[in-house]
Amino acid sequence: MDEMEEKAETTRALARRFIEQIAVSRASMTPPEEQELLLLLEQTILRYPHQDLSRAIEGFYHDYRILCERYGLPTIKTALMELRIMPGQRFFPQPSECAEVAEEIVKRRKAEESKANAFRPCGKCYSGLVRVVKEDGMSVMRECQCLRDHKAGQRLNPGLHVVDFKSRSSGTA
Numbered sequence: 001m002d003e004m005e006e007k008a009e010t011t012r013a014l015a016r017r018f019i020e021q022i023a024v025s026r027a028s029m030t031p032p033e034e035q036e037l038l039l040l041l042e043q044t045i046l047r048y049p050h051q052d053l054s055r056a057i058e059g060f061y062h063d064y065r066i067l068c069e070r071y072g073l074p075t076i077k078t079a080l081m082e083l084r085i086m087p088g089q090r091f092f093p094q095p096s097e098c099a100e101v102a103e104e105i106v107k108r109r110k111a112e113e114s115k116a117n118a119f120r121p122c123g124k125c126y127s128g129l130v131r132v133v134k135e136d137g138m139s140v141m142r143e144c145q146c147l148r149d150h151k152a153g154q155r156l157n158p159g160l161h162v163v164d165f166k167s168r169s170s171g172t173a
């Protein structure tokens with residue numbers, strides 16, 4: 001066995017050990033999510049064969065689980081993928097690096113969503129308001145149908161995908 005093969009074998013053994021360790025600790029993630037995170041971290045380990053992760057990996061796994069609970073697995077997945085191809089990324093991404101990228105992703109997504117959800121008046125009203133003449137001849141301002149539809153849409157679709165962990169941890173959501 002040459003040196004390269006030996007290294008690859010060591011890495012594979014480490015990945016196996018990692019999986020075994022993790023199988024012991026299970027908590028709030030669903031089993032499929034757990035499997036997906038494991039696979040993702042395992043693939044990431046294999047990208048840094050020069051790095052001895054045997055001491056760090058348990059801590060990493062613990063921290064990455066917290067990140068998944070905070071940002072959701074899809075966001076952490078995207079963040080890790082971005083980190084893996086980032087220029088100069090020569091080591092297994094630290095959970096804190098991943099958290100930074102996850103914050104960026106959430107920010108980007110919120111900006112996109114607020115853009116997509118922005119209210120656009122139908123053009124026949126004044127910024128969503130219409131003047132209605134009541135039976136007694138008095139006129140009042142009412143919400144136009146376009147504004148009502150917009151509000152109903154927001155209720156049906158409140159900031160999807162974004163985990164608001166601030167309000168979640170304070171128990172208001």
Ligand SMILES: [Zn+2]
Pocket residue numbers: 121122123124125126128129144145146147
């Ligand atoms: Zn309107």
